[in-house]
Amino acid sequence: MAVQREWLEKDYYKVLGVQKSASDKDVARAYRKLAKQYHPDANPGSEERFKEVSAAYEVIGDQAKRKEYDEVRTMSEHGFAGNPFAGGGQGAGAGFSNFRVDDLGDLLGNIFGRGGRRGRSDAATAGAQKGQDIEAELHLSFADAVKGATTTVHVTSEVPCSTCGGSGAAPGSAPTVCQVCGGRGVVNENQGMFSFSHPCVACGGTGMRIEVPCPTCAGHGTEKRARQVKVRIPAGVENGQKIRVPNRGGAGRFGGPAGDLYVVVRTAPHPVFSQKGKDLTIKVPVTFAEAALGTTVSVPTLNGKPVTVKVPAGTRSGKVFRVAGQGVPGAGKSGDLLVTFEVEIPTKLSADEKRAVEALAKASATEGQKLRERLGAEAP
Numbered sequence: 364m365a366v367q368r369e370w371l372e373k374d375y376y377k378v379l380g381v382q383k384s385a386s387d388k389d390v391a392r393a394y395r396k397l398a399k400q401y402h403p404d405a406n407p408g409s410e411e412r413f414k415e416v417s418a419a420y421e422v423i424g425d426q427a428k429r430k431e432y433d434e435v436r437t438m439s440e441h442g443f444a445g446n447p448f449a450g451g452g453q454g455a456g457a458g459f460s461n462f463r464v465d466d467l468g469d470l471l472g473n474i475f476g477r478g479g480r481r482g483r484s485d486a487a488t489a490g491a492q493k494g495q496d497i498e499a500e501l502h503l504s505f506a507d508a509v510k511g512a513t514t515t516v517h518v519t520s521e522v523p524c525s526t527c528g529g530s531g532a533a534p535g536s537a538p539t540v541c542q543v544c545g546g547r548g549v550v551n552e553n554q555g556m557f558s559f560s561h562p563c564v565a566c567g568g569t570g571m572r573i574e575v576p577c578p579t580c581a582g583h584g585t586e587k588r589a590r591q592v593k594v595r596i597p598a599g600v601e602n603g604q605k606i607r608v609p610n611r612g613g614a615g616r617f618g619g620p621a622g623d624l625y626v627v628v629r630t631a632p633h634p635v636f637s638q639k640g641k642d643l644t645i646k647v648p649v650t651f652a653e654a655a656l657g658t659t660v661s662v663p664t665l666n667g668k669p670v671t672v673k674v675p676a677g678t679r680s681g682k683v684f685r686v687a688g689q690g691v692p693g694a695g696k697s698g699d700l701l702v703t704f705e706v707e708i709p710t711k712l713s714a715d716e717k718r719a720v721e722a723l724a725k726a727s728a729t730e731g732q733k734l735r736e737r738l739g740a741e742a743p
């Protein structure tokens with residue numbers, strides 16, 4: 364894309380021999396005439412001239428491109444005349460190199476942002492560099508992770524330099540466009556039929572040259588600083604989950620966008636609850652008698668208000684009951700609380716209990732053998 368340099372250096376109207384005010388028809392007519400005249404088939408040795416004419420018509424023969432070309436030329440003239448930093452520069456492109464950054468943003472925005480102006484923040488300058496993505500850990504309680512939380516994380520990252528405001532140039536000076544690459548950050552090298560491009564060595568690929576670097580950031584445009592970032596953690600995050608906070612990472616350079624911040628959530632396990640997607644789970648122990656005869660039990664919830672859950676007579680160990688709406692809160696539908704009843708087998712029995720269990724054993728003396736009948740084993 365050597366286009367901007369060429370646009371500034373070449374007067375395409377002159378090449379086609381038309382006035383700047385010429386109509387599209389006149390431009391087309393002039394081109395056809397010259398193309399015939401300089402066509403290499405008709406006129407050997409006029410190849411260069413033919414190329415020039417074609418290049419000129421490619422731009423001012425196209426209404427949209429012609430408009431951009433005119434704007435760029437007008438702006439560059441203003442740049443030469445009204446630039447307080449101008450002067451001293453000699454040779455091709457010297458005036459161009461004295462553009463202030465603001466002018467450049469508009470200039471390049473117009474060239475590359477075809478079909479409408481782009482904001483200055485994403486002007487496609489070679490110098491604009493996206494900031495670094497950074498990562499921060501956030502420790503949340505189980506309850507906060509389930510309910511969601513708005514909190515702050517502490518990060519240390521690149522921020523725009525407080526002395527130069529991000530330009531990298533010492534106060535009172537301004538970055539200039541690199542004369543070697545014309546602000547593109549890359550240099551084309553022609554080798555026979557092929558053209559290679561490589562990052563510009565003179566400006567380190569930024570497209571900008573800083574004559575007097577800012578003393579604080581040494582021309583980098585950013586400095587490292589600790590800061591706090593407010594983040595909103597959605598309800599139901601799980602341990603280890605990464606939350607992306609766009610544009611809260613390291614500052615970009617020379618008008619580039621900031622990087623993103625990734626918050627890695629760490630949650631401690633809860634002594635009672637666990638999380639399974641949108642649902643919370645809890646294990647509730649019951650005795651054999653409660654499971655066999657049925658009862659109602661009080662089950663805690665994460666919001667602190669217990670709920671009453673019925674244990675139907677004959678509940679098996681491991682049976683799960685669902686308490687609607689007591690899981691992870693959600694904008695649409697909240698999750699549920701899954702209650703798993705676990706029948707406890709006592710390891711120690713009181714005298715009373717022992718008597719009762721022995722009575723039960725007597726009453727159900729043949730039950731055990733019946734249960735095991737289908738296994739096909741004889742009683743011992």
Ligand SMILES: [Zn+2]
Pocket residue numbers: 524525526527528529530531532577578579580581582583584585
């Ligand atoms: Zn600075």
Ligand SMILES: [Zn+2]
Pocket residue numbers: 541542543544545546547548549563564565566567568569570571
């Ligand atoms: Zn350069």
